[in-house]
Amino acid sequence: KKIVSRESILSWVEQLPNARDQFILLSLFEYGKSKDFIDIFNVKQSDCDKEKKTLKLSNRTVNISDKLISIIEECGEADTYYSISKNGTKKMPLVDFGFIVKSYPNQNNDLTNFRKGRNIYTACQRIFDYVGVGKWMSPNAISESGKLHMIKAEAKKLNITPYEYLYSKDIVKVEQQFNFKME
Numbered sequence: 001k002k003i004v005s006r007e008s009i010l011s012w013v014e015q016l017p018n019a020r021d022q023f024i025l026l027s028l029f030e031y032g033k034s035k036d037f038i039d040i041f042n043v044k045q046s047d048c049d050k051e052k053k054t055l056k057l058s059n060r061t062v063n064i065s066d067k068l069i070s071i072i073e074e075c076g077e078a079d080t081y082y083s084i085s086k087n088g089t090k091k092m093p094l095v096d097f098g099f100i101v102k103s104y105p106n107q108n109n110d111l112t113n114f115r116k117g118r119n120i121y122t123a124c125q126r127i128f129d130y131v132g133v134g135k136w137m138s139p140n141a142i143s144e145s146g147k148l149h150m151i152k153a154e155a156k157k158l159n160i161t162p163y164e165y166l167y168s169k170d171i172v173k174v175e176q177q178f179n180f181k182m183e
Contacts, residue, residue: 001136002136002137002138002141002144002145003141003144003145003148004137004141004142004145005145005149006029006149009025009026009029009142009145009146010026010067012025012127012131012133013025013026013067013071015130015131016084016127016130016131017082017084018078018081018082018084019071019074019075019077019078020075020078020081020094020101020102020123021084021123021126021127021130022071022074023040023068023071023072023075023100023101024040024101024120024123024124024127025124025127025142026065026067026068026071027039027040027043027064027068028040028124028139028142028143028146029142029143029145029146029149030062030063030064030065030068030146030177031055031057031062031064031146031177031178031179032143032146032147032177032178032179032180033139033140033142033143034057034179035117036113036114036116036117037116037117037120037121037139038058038113038116038117039057039058039179040101040120041099041101041116041117041119041120042057042058042099042113042116043055043056043057043099043100043101044098044099044100045072045073045075045076045100048064048069048072048100050069053065053066053069055068055072059179060176060179062176062177063177072100075100075101075102076100078094078102079093079094079096080092080093080094081093081094081102081104084126084127084129084130085126085129085130092104092105093105095107097109101120107119121139124138124139143178146178147174147178147180148162150173150174150177150178151165151166151171151174154170154173154174158170166182
């Protein structure tokens with residue numbers, strides 16, 4: 001249950017009313033989870049290169065999809081957040097400190113990375129509850145699903161099995177994209 005396809009992720013993204021939540025979910029799938037979610041909350045619109053389809057993170061540059069680029073653009077234009085918990089009727093203005101993931105009005109920009117990461121984690125829990133998978137889904141599972149998706153896609157391009165891909169020199173693409181090392 002915890003490993004989900006890109007199609008499932010995209011269907012969940014389509015259900016979410018806020019670009020901010022869409023970005024959080026799809027970025028977890030496309031380039032993974034970092035310590036305290038820094039690669040999600042610390043990214044600016046200017047870090048996105050639409051031509052090259054890349055996003056510059058604090059320690060690497062990752063490839064991103066057209067869908068994520070379009071969501072990043074929507075995040076830039078968004079100025080209101082629609083609650084996705086309880087009955088969903090609450091609307092809040094978003095505060096722009098220059099990042100893709102804009103803040104709620106009750107948040108200030110001088111929070112610690114740990115606190116900002118907790119805010120992203122809490123947003124993930126709300127997202128999972130909203131799309132009906134809150135009982136068993138986690139940010140880590142989304143990231144792992146993204147890795148597996150990329151491994152299968154890259155193996156298919158090379159006409160080899162995913163298992164063969166894991167032991168090929170090309171696995172470094174996945175390692176770089178998701179910032180991990182195969183052991």
